[in-house]
Amino acid sequence: MKDILSPRFIVLSLLVIAAALTRALPYLIPHIWNFTAVGALAIFAGAQFNNRGLAFIMPLAAMAISDIFIGNGFSLLVYFGFTAMVACGFLVRNKVNVTNVVLASFISASIFFLITNFAFFYPVTLYPHNISGILTSYAAGLPFFRNMLIGNMVFSAVLFSSFYLLSKRYPALAK
Template sequence: MEKITPRFWVLTLMVFAAAFVRLIPHPPNFAPIAAIALFGGAYFNKKSFAFAVPLAAMFLTDAIIGFHSGMWIVYLSFALIVVIGMLMLKKINVKNVVLASLSASISFFIITNFGVWAFGTMYPKNIAGLVECYVAAIPFIQNTLVGDLFFSGVMFGIFEFAKTKLPALAQVKA
């Protein structure tokens, strides 16, 4: 059995702290959801932790906030964003974090709104209904983009700074 490192605990604490920001009043879609998933995908060395820790944090806060009928689509999108973090953030730098964050925002928008159309009752099940669904969601994408960029910047920035002050955090095993 592998030893759990201080790095693992710091990463886990950061993910849960960011998740609990969801409980503080905030503008619609200005939340750390994508940042948590990207961060987990980028920093947890074990793939199981990369998915499990962010998903557990999200599930815990959703248990407090409340679940809705389409949550499985949100969780599917969230898992895809973990994969985006794994693939796009093998090298952590500002450009890669910005590109991964934008990719996360766009994929979340596409997947969750497709789910609203496909599994909901608000829109007709035809191309016009799908277009209507996406158009109705456009006002929310701005907060998603800004929130994802902000929270990704905060999370990645804090951890990269912490690594310069605490060498144990720079070790890759987590």
């Protein structure tokens, strides 16, 4: 309970909410598909939440809530992909710097792309369940991968730098 009432948790939660809104807001205005802060949010949560359980729960809850509002169906693969992105955040947890955040952004987008476009995972798909179908699925997903990668880079920079600057100004936010 003490962690939940801490200034650090409150600020991290507000950043999570702001990032989650980037997923729902594009449905109200013109947008670029997959250019949201949700991937960066998963990396950020993995790197910043002291409680590992909360690091997984916060971005997945943000996904679930935004899925309700935007009417997306629940896809276990998408949630598994975001879980892998949180794990990428764990890898930079005690080594947050520009290089590591860029690497985590790239690696997590790549893992998400590989998981969610692997045609064999889906019982009903536009693509045949063979190597040609898998390659076609990956080729069709490249524009979405590019947008997610750019979104991860941009929003990771915003989230990590915002929290860094806030924690310099307010030392109570430090781990």
